[in-house]
Amino acid sequence: MSTITISNLRKIYAGVPAVDGFSLEIPGGSVFGILGPNGAGKTTTFKCMLGLARADSGEVLYDGKALVPQMFEQIAYVPERSVLYEWMTVDEHVEMTRRAFSRFDAARAAELLAQFNIDKRKRARALSKGMRTAVMVALAFSRNAEILVLDEPTGGLDPVNQRHVLSLMINEAAKGNSVVFSSHQIGQVERAAEHIAVMDRGRLILQGLVDDLKADRKIVEGIFPDVNFTLDGIANDSRVARADRTERIVRLLVTAGADEIAARLSGAGAVGVRVLDLNLEDIFLYAVSPATATTDVVAKENSL
Amino acid sequence: MNYVEWLRVRNLLRIVAIVLAILVVLAVVLRVSVARYMSPESWIAHMASGTGTRETRTTLPDGTNRVILDDPADRTHIVIDDHGYAGKHIVVTEPTSRAHKENSNVNVGSIHVIESPHGDMTTTVIDTNGAVPMIYYMALADIVALLVATILAAPFAREIDGHLEVTLTKPCSRFRYAAGAIGADVAGIVAASVLTVVAFYLCQLLFESARLDFSGINARAIAMGVVCPLAWYALWCAATTWFNRSYGAVLGFAWPITIFIGILTLVPTANAVALFIHDVAWVLSRLNPLSYVSFAEPTSSGTLAYTGSNFGLRLSLELLLFVVYAALAIWKWQRVEA
Amino acid sequence: MPAVLTVDPRSGVPIYLQIIEQIKRSIALGVLQVGEQLPTVKQLAIDLTVNPNTVGRAYRELEREQVIETAPGRGSFVRANGATELPRVAAEIGRDALDVALREAKSVNLGREEVRELFETALTRWFPSFEK
Numbered sequence: 001m002s003t004i005t006i007s008n009l010r011k012i013y014a015g016v017p018a019v020d021g022f023s024l025e026i027p028g029g030s031v032f033g034i035l036g037p038n039g040a041g042k043t044t045t046f047k048c049m050l051g052l053a054r055a056d057s058g059e060v061l062y063d064g065k066a067l068v069p070q071m072f073e074q075i076a077y078v079p080e081r082s083v084l085y086e087w088m089t090v091d092e093h094v095e096m097t098r099r100a101f102s103r104f105d106a107a108r109a110a111e112l113l114a115q116f117n118i119d120k121r122k123r124a125r126a127l128s129k130g131m132r133t134a135v136m137v138a139l140a141f142s143r144n145a146e147i148l149v150l151d152e153p154t155g156g157l158d159p160v161n162q163r164h165v166l167s168l169m170i171n172e173a174a175k176g177n178s179v180v181f182s183s184h185q186i187g188q189v190e191r192a193a194e195h196i197a198v199m200d201r202g203r204l205i206l207q208g209l210v211d212d213l214k215a216d217r218k219i220v221e222g223i224f225p226d227v228n229f230t231l232d233g234i235a236n237d238s239r240v241a242r243a244d245r246t247e248r249i250v251r252l253l254v255t256a257g258a259d260e261i262a263a264r265l266s267g268a269g270a271v272g273v274r275v276l277d278l279n280l281e282d283i284f285l286y287a288v289s290p291a292t293a294t295t296d297v298v299a300k301e302n303s304l
Numbered sequence: 305m306n307y308v309e310w311l312r313v314r315n316l317l318r319i320v321a322i323v324l325a326i327l328v329v330l331a332v333v334l335r336v337s338v339a340r341y342m343s344p345e346s347w348i349a350h351m352a353s354g355t356g357t358r359e360t361r362t363t364l365p366d367g368t369n370r371v372i373l374d375d376p377a378d379r380t381h382i383v384i385d386d387h388g389y390a391g392k393h394i395v396v397t398e399p400t401s402r403a404h405k406e407n408s409n410v411n412v413g414s415i416h417v418i419e420s421p422h423g424d425m426t427t428t429v430i431d432t433n434g435a436v437p438m439i440y441y442m443a444l445a446d447i448v449a450l451l452v453a454t455i456l457a458a459p460f461a462r463e464i465d466g467h468l469e470v471t472l473t474k475p476c477s478r479f480r481y482a483a484g485a486i487g488a489d490v491a492g493i494v495a496a497s498v499l500t501v502v503a504f505y506l507c508q509l510l511f512e513s514a515r516l517d518f519s520g521i522n523a524r525a526i527a528m529g530v531v532c533p534l535a536w537y538a539l540w541c542a543a544t545t546w547f548n549r550s551y552g553a554v555l556g557f558a559w560p561i562t563i564f565i566g567i568l569t570l571v572p573t574a575n576a577v578a579l580f581i582h583d584v585a586w587v588l589s590r591l592n593p594l595s596y597v598s599f600a601e602p603t604s605s606g607t608l609a610y611t612g613s614n615f616g617l618r619l620s621l622e623l624l625l626f627v628v629y630a631a632l633a634i635w636k637w638q639r640v641e642a
Numbered sequence: 643m644p645a646v647l648t649v650d651p652r653s654g655v656p657i658y659l660q661i662i663e664q665i666k667r668s669i670a671l672g673v674l675q676v677g678e679q680l681p682t683v684k685q686l687a688i689d690l691t692v693n694p695n696t697v698g699r700a701y702r703e704l705e706r707e708q709v710i711e712t713a714p715g716r717g718s719f720v721r722a723n724g725a726t727e728l729p730r731v732a733a734e735i736g737r738d739a740l741d742v743a744l745r746e747a748k749s750v751n752l753g754r755e756e757v758r759e760l761f762e763t764a765l766t767r768w769f770p771s772f773e774k
């Protein structure tokens with residue numbers, strides 16, 4: 001049940017592709033974060049992964065096999081919005097989960113619900129958004145599932161509970177289970193995820209190991225003494241992902257070899273050349289905001 | 305896998321049970337308050353008319369209290385056998401001219417009246433504890449069953465309304481889930497029928513020993529009475545699965561639409577337009593499980609007679625409707641997306 | 643030990659590098675004694691609320707640099723030849739800090755002599771003559 005392979009997934013809603021040729025391989029036993037702006041197609045991807053929506057083309061395979069209902073014993077899902085039954089109590093939801101899944105640990109569920117401060121006798125309609133998320137999280141993490149798919153699992157939760165969910169995710173990873181999650185909380189993704197993928201407009205923009213992305217991706221910044229300058233083809237280097245220029249300041253986003261490119265920039269006449277670290281939020285923002293220039297910047301060219 | 309649906313059924317049956325329990329309690333209250341009107345004395349006072357009436361009371365070997373009222377001047381002879389809890393058996397012999405026309409043969413519940421004229425005298429036999437034809441019980445049970453069926457008839461629409469992420473991520477096939485949900489609802493509808501029969505049986509027991517007649521049309525009434533609400537349920541289950549976004553409105557309009565179409569089939573076919581309306585309505589009403597139910601009428605010989613025909617065919621059609629509508633609902637459910 | 647260890651996920655420095663640096667630091671300062679056992683990968687991950695594989699990578703790197711050694715089934719320990727390690731680790735930390743300082747100084751076009759002067763001033767301030 002380990003590896004999830006998404007191949008060329010395409011799903012169109014009302015003529016607009018929500019997922020547009022998305023491919024990703026999610027290795028087993030890892031924590032995989034999926035980042036993307038709102039409407040990037042993350043939720044649609046999850047739905048296609050779980051058979052909740054039928055893809056127009058492409059497929060999702062689990063260890064090379066298509067999804068069958070029996071596999072849901074091993075897959076736990078926390079959707080983005082509350083799917084609890086308003087008229088049922090938390091206890092009844094626990095009972096429902098217990099009857100549906102053979103590896104469900106009711107004692108653990110009770111323990112987690114207590115940690116989240118949920119009164120189990122309350123009906124779902126009496127719970128706040130955060131508490132409903134907490135209930136879904138508690139049920140999912142008591143399933144002893146090999147794969148957990150979490151869509152914004154900390155929505156509506158206060159910081160204490162957010163940290164709690166993070167700990168639960170890390171615990172699962174330590175047990176060797178897979179966690180695939182999407183989140184807007186970049187800090188959480190940085191902590192918990194080993195791999196990330198960035199999605200935008202239904203497509204894969206970027207993927208990799210968080211540690212490697214942070215180690216390799218840097219901004220090389222230089223200031224040219226004169227407004228008229230050329231980059232001598234530095235921007236054409238395959239390791240330069242984008243080049244942004246504001247008047248005399250040039251910032252190159254490099255995917256590797258930052259020091260070497262910094263040296264070349266000095267050689268081209270830039271002063272104050274420095275290499276800046278990028279955290280995941282920076283990496284993400286650069287990935288999803290439009291590129292301004294990737295070709296050689298020529299003197300007298302109109303820049304932004 | 306269908307725990308949620310079973311919970312829905314249980315919650316609804318609880319309400320039904322409470323309502324029926326209140327009914328039984330009311331019957332108890334009624335029984336206590338009319339106790340004195342049920343005594344033999346009040347009957348006798350009612351039956352005895354003229355001053356020349358001679359009253360004779362005896363006790364039969366089996367404990368029955370017999371009162372004989374004889375009025376030779378009126379040529380009226382009345383024998384009242386009071387079997388206590390087992391009811392009363394009254395034989396009235398009087399001149400035909402005096403026989404009350406409203407005492408024509410009638411079986412109302414447990415009260416059976418049979419009138420047989422011979423010459424210028426008429427003998428009327430009144431049995432207050434006749435066997436109750438089950439058809440009466442089934443009529444009441446069906447009212448409740450149809451109500452319950454209408455309320456339960458949107459199991460898939462309710463899941464589509466924001467719970468598919470839970471329902472479709474269970475380790476069972478969509479077909480199995482659907483069959484289980486329908487099974488739970490069917491069990492609930494049948495249980496509601498049974499509860500109603502039991503409740504009314506209890507009510508009858510308060511007043512007299514209850515004997516039920518299962519023979520003849522009563523057996524057929526039970527069969528049709530069980531299947532018809534299920535077919536009705538399946539029809540609206542399919543309708544709400546297709547029009548799942550407004551399933552509340554669909555269920556709300558279920559009865560009005562059905563009654564409206566039923567009325568349209570009665571339109572007198574005076575002209576071409578009326579004929580067209582009648583025909584369209586008739587075709588639509590073939591989709592309605594209630595169209596295949598026919599009723600019984602009391603006959604002149606005191607029994608209930610069946611006004612319909614082809615019972616076997618109609619029952620089969622009813623079952624077929626149930627299967628077809630359920631299949632339609634399941635087919636749609638298989639294709640639903642979150 | 644974990645009390646000394648903190649990571650900042652928002653920093654541009656990968657978490658595993660931060661862990662490596664902080665463990666070396668703990669060793670250099672004697673907070674982690676020679677031969678002392680480190681927390682398990684799983685435990686440290688939970689304590690720091692970071693991915694276990696990140697911790698694992700840090701441990702593997704430390705092992706490769708011969709700062710710690712892992713005995714299968716027993717755990718990870720600060721290497722016994724730590725007596726010679728302390729100065730080496732401390733020296734590495736110092737060298738990395740100076741690299742950063744000098745790169746910054748160079749980036750604002752300071753010359754070699756200016757940097758030396760600034761360095762001497764700072765040295766006097768941080769290491770007054772009465773200290774060793």
